[in-house]
Amino acid sequence: MESLRCLSSGLAALSAALVAVALSASPALAAGTVLTPSPQTVVVGETIDVSVTGFKPCGSENLAVLWGQSPLSYGLVAGSLTANDFTVDFVVPPAPAGSHLIAAGCQAADGEYALQQRVLVKVVAAALALAPSPQNVQAGGRVTMTGSGFIQCTDPAGSTTVELSSATGTPLATASGLNGAFEQAITVPPGTAAGPYPVTAQCPAQPGSALISANVYVVTLTLKPSSGIPGKTISVAGAGYTQCREMQVQLLQDTTQAMATSSPVVPVNGSFTTEVTIPSSAAPGTDYQVDAGCYPAAGSSAAIAVEPFVVRSPARSASPTPSSTPSSSTSPSPAHSGTTTSPSSPGSPSPQSSPHTSHLWAPVALVGGTGAGLALAALFLVRGLSMIHGKRGRGWVSKHLRVVAGSAGPLSADVEHRPGAASVSVGLQPHSDQLGHQQYEEVRAQ
Secondary structure (H helix, E strand, O other): OHHHHHHHHHHHHHHHHHHHHHHHOOOOOOOOOEEEEEOOEEEOOOEEEEEEEOOOOOOOOEEEEEEOOEEOOOEEEEEOOOOOOEEEEEEOOOOOOEEEEEEEEEEOOOOOEEEEEEEEEEEEOOOOEEEEEOOEEEOOOEEEEEEEOOHHHEOOOOEEEEEEEEOOOOEEEEEEEEOOEEEEEEEOOOOOOOEEEEEEEEOOOOOOOOOEEEEEEEEEEEEEOOEEOOOOEEEEEEEOOOOOOOEEEEEEEOOOEEEEEOOOEOOEOOEEEEEEEOOOOOOOEEEEEEEEEEOOOOOOOOEEEEEEEEEOOOOOOOOOOOOOOOOOOOOOOOOOOOOEEOOOOOOOOOOOOOOOHHHOEEEEEEOOOOOHHHHHHHHHHHHHHHHHHOOOOHHHHHHHEEEOOOOOOOEOOOOOOOOOOOOEEEEEEEEEOOOOOEEEEEEEEO
16 A cells, blocks of 8 residues: 555656746746745635736736646636736646646747746545525425535546435436536426435546435425415424424514514424414415524524415305294195296285184185196185185195294194284195195295
8 A cells, every 4th residue: 555655656756847847948938036835725616816026027928827738727816917927716626635736927829838837736536515495495496406526527628417306216416517516506396395405416427326425405395274264274294304492483574574473483303383473453465474494583584494375354144034933925836837926816815904813814825826827726716716615614624724923844734813913824735626736835924
């Protein structure tokens, strides 16, 4: 092992020497020129500054900054390229760990370099890093994964490609970046249970070899009910809030206007249950939501989970039900269709003409056929019969009577008149008159 380390150090030194020999083959370096990198120990993908002092301006030639023997793209940070002193910056290109030469000079039209100075910098392996933002998300939500140090997944041109997947191997996204760094949004699958959800990163050329993993923490939020009228209390439950010492929920309108706030509650193993009441001033609409977050709120985006809510209009009062005691225009039995109200028969005293009418039965309705003409004909027929037969006797009534009190079912034909009752609606059993016609009658006792 020690011999391998010595061999490696020797190869690195040899490489640096070869680069130095190659650079020394160029025109002699200008005396007094100094390159000062900051920092002097770097990682791939890092941006560093190089201060140049005592530099002879290139004039019509172009300033060249080389990493080893390859020119770099740079930017002017301070000074002027036509002056003796200036500062440029550039991104450290993909390179193995070890010492690397940085050189500055002028590039002629024929492509040759007139280098004025060079300096060594040390490249160290960047630590792999992978982090979600935000750290907590609801199932089905999106989160941005940021990675750095993925030199293994970087090609010589500096392009980085990383595959992100779940702990079970389900692909989530393919991230692209430069020099080992990337940002990539992923969607946590709907239905994911509350708790840590590991996301792993690997190089496409090395499938199945996870380089690093980071946890996205999935939270849930449940409303019962998900809609309600003003004054209604909403039950709110959540799980996965392990980072919160206390929880609080709010009913918001238009995502910002707080309509109601619950009391703080301490989650147990990340789970909590609390309540919030819809204020009486809440107008009906679908522009409401209930959010949950740590208490006290930290920052402008303190909500961790959000669920939509609907405020409904209070139900209208039911229309009053008709009185169980029918009026003079009594509806017929459901067994018959078509109803016609007939006046008292001429042979029967009217309630207004006799003080004894409270003990008499007066026909008030007649059911005929389905047609209006048939009903009208039946009405005249009954009136004629009433004039012929006069008032019905008690025996006849007992024989033909069917009694209906209010919404009750059929009663006995023996009817007892109860003092104080306004009326009793009765239906007479079908019977044939002297002409052989089937009659249906309904009367009311006053």
